[in-house]
Amino acid sequence: MNGKRILASALTAALALGGSALAADKPAELKVGITAFLSGPASVFGEPAKAAADMIIADLNANGGIGGVPVTTYFVDEGAGGEALLAEYRRLVQDVGVDAMFASISSGNCNKIAPLAEDLKILNFMWDCGTQRILEESEYRYVYRTQANATPEMLATVLYLLKTQPDFKTIAVVNQDYAWGRDSWDIFLTALKAMKPDVEVVAEFFPKFGAPDFSTEISRLQALRPDVILSTSWGGDLDTFVKQAAQRGLTNTSVFVLPLAESSLQRLGSSLGAGHIVGGRGDHYFLHPEKRDDAAYTAFVEAFNEETGAYPIYPVFHISQAIAALKAAYEKAIEANGGEWPEREMVVDAMEGLTFAGLGRSVTIRADGQGIEDQLLGTTIVVDEYDFAVLDNMMIFDGDAITTPLGQTSADWLKTLTPEFVESVPADVFSH
Amino acid sequence: MQFNLRTVVPSLIVLAVAVLPLLAPTTQVLLTLALSKGLAVLGVIVLLQAGQVSFGHALFFGVSAYAAAFVGKGFGGGELFSMLAIGVVASLAISVVVGLFVVRYRHIFFGMLNLAVSMIFFSLLEKFYHVTGGSDGLSVARPLFLGIEMEREGFEMVLFYLVLVLALGAAWLTHRFLNSPIGNMMRTIKTNEVRLEYLGVSARNTLLVGYIVSAGLCGLGGALAAVAQGVVTPEYAWWIRSGEFVFIAILGGSGSVGGAFVGSLLYEAVRTYASAFAGDVWQMILGIVLLFVILFAPSGITGLFARLTGRKASPASEEAGQ
């Protein structure tokens, strides 16, 4: 690997020395700023994503980088607060002169950064945040999302629930009290009411973000006995909720629908038993049914497990998609530029219609900058090979069918859905 | 010589701050935010004169920021000065209501009650998600400046110099306020409140005036920060933010109005560069800086400066350093 890198840089140097006009504009490195939570509760996403980015980019650089240029990364901690983040974002763009930014994990931070990126004229990938509003409400030239948004993620969850549990009558929700918890419930409920109008919502709980104790909510839920309990929570909050619920037997009496629990499966261990619905914000799962026999994929999963002590979770897939998108965009722009290194604006021009694949299925960027990504959900089973629940009866939904059509807002579009929509969306089904 | 240093150094600092954005454009927003925060810290310093420390002054910072954001939203972008005015008026109005209640308390209880009120506001901001945007907050579109629509670069420049002028103006007015009879009465609350009452002066009313002034300063800072950031979040009213204001006041020196700004410039610089270059331990670095200041220079940077230049301390700074 080292030898290769030396060879690659020697080659680049030789080209530069040759004084070729073609290579003259080629920079010594391609600088990418990445914002991620490296502190605070959301670092359960930031840390694995950073580890994955380091691994993927080391591998990329060992194989010639992007168009022969090695990639250098600059990480910014989203946990340091909004002001520090924006100041650091500007510093990277204006002083360090990065070529692209990947920002960010938090939807709140994406809200802050999108207009700034547009003003600074810097290519920005919203590489993990979920809010569908940014690209639906405003037009951006420089801001793209290299994965799905909350609407297809929640819609796929509703579809999976209706396909697998068509007869349920009552539902309760326990979400974190912040924008994601509220927004995802709005989307979920709108879609559910449109496709199954007779469903009854028996309780809505929004305990505060980071709540250490859900005992009272669990008592209340045990008294109500809903058929289905939805929680779009993540990280420590989700772990706490599911474990406390399991300890008191609530997981035996209700089906839990946990659209983000793919990122908690390993930590939940034996607490999460069989028969609950789990998603991972896209087709993200370390035993991806179409990839689990792919040598390169399994090699990465093993290497990642070796490096971090855990299997890859969805932010790892998301960062791989952002890196893949950057590579694809540069390659497309280089090709359009007759093989020459492109101007930055040319790379931005290359974004629309771009198709790329990270660790999962391929993603396509459509005209509004939104990525079209397929969604995978499954039902937990307990197997011998793993000491935590894994997924069975997996369905992968086609992103085109479940993403809000171009030019419409999610809130309006979801209301137009009908009970027939459930059958009209095809799903590829896989077993463990 | 002494006289020279005392006036020359602060003037040099103001001059340096004024030209820095021209030399290093990326510092501009940082400085704007630091000065906005400095205004809030000035508010905290006003109360510190009376020996009272509020662990909830982010309340007024937040109230004003949200008021400005709502004005901006309600009037299609809004106009800068009307946003600032309404933000300050909103925080003044709230401060009268809260103030009438909290000025009956002293010391820890005063601090804790302010904390409780600010946490209620913080929780409400998160709860009333459909109005306030929850934890994502509200975005503040770039407002008009005196009816003129501006690009980001021009607007940021204008905003920076506006904040600088407002900060200087506020510092001067606060200085005057603290040296007025009512300012002296506030210092008496700290040293001996009963004596004040024997003179026939209501300590509560005196403190209330100080409380309203300090809330107004926080409000001005909050509205400016909202415009500079382009977004308001419940973080504006969080207790850690209130703690930060007190932190900066001590860092800069609670005895003088200049301390508020020197402190906040230094704080923002340390915070930004520490989180950029020592992402893992920036909080630890700030904590250590604070410990050093308190243990070895309890009158803050301005106090240290005064000591180095051999200046005879004013009554205010003397008390802060005791």
Place this chain on the structure above:
Amino acid sequence: MNPQLFALAIFDGIAYAALVFLVAVGLTLIFGVLRVLNVAHGSFYAMGAYATASVGAAIFAAGYSPWLAFPLMLVAAVLVGVIVGGPIEKLLLSRIYEMEEVLQILVTFAVFMILEDVQRLIWGAQPFFEASALMALGNVEVFGITYTAYQLILLPAVAVSVLIGLRLFLRRTLSGKLILAVTEDREAATSIGINAERVYLVTFIVGASLAAFGGALASATTSVQPGMGADMIVLSFAVVATAGLGQIEGAALAALLIGLGRSFAIYLWPELEVLIPYLIMLLVLLIRPEGLFGKSRTRKI
């Protein structure tokens, strides 16, 4: 709300109050003696939880009995109190007793900031969840609702024992009486030859250990993760201020009020839950400015 739900809300409220009390009582004890409001108290809570969860996970994975969790909690709490709390008092707080109140609070605020990063450097950012102790005790069923014995029985029992134990310690033992004497009148106590420095150190270690013990007990019920200390400290402040500063029995009552208020809110009006501690505190202080059990001090002229 039928009688069954009413009873359930009371059970939930008591279980929650027990944990809150254990943390708040340490804070109020420290304040009573040292007159310092310790912001870093939340860090001791978090470190107690981290120590128990991480060591517990390691020894249970090695096949040891889950009952070891209970002695482990005590050991972790004392170790955090002595190893972390001790030096903080000895090296830092002992230098600031003559300073202004605000400076004292800020010193503990700085310690809190430093310890937040220390925790992250030691234990990383991934949440820990180690519930062996809770599982070992099993469940109990009340009105068709399953509770864990740990939360319904053990936590309240521990809280009551700590309350009684502290009372006996303070009233019946020599060290306790010394602490009480310093609490009542620092100047008089030192003038009759009580070694105040030592009393301060012991009190701080006991207070910090109580916070760590609260964290250790909580670690069986919740995810141990960054930021858990910051939330706990604000809640403890509310309890302590409601109770009256330095009031141990008051802290028990205030914790109970807040715990019950919270659980009834979840049953009746869930959106109100987060506001409950602050509303109770405001209400109490409006009526009794020194808190439930606080004594008004005479003002000096």
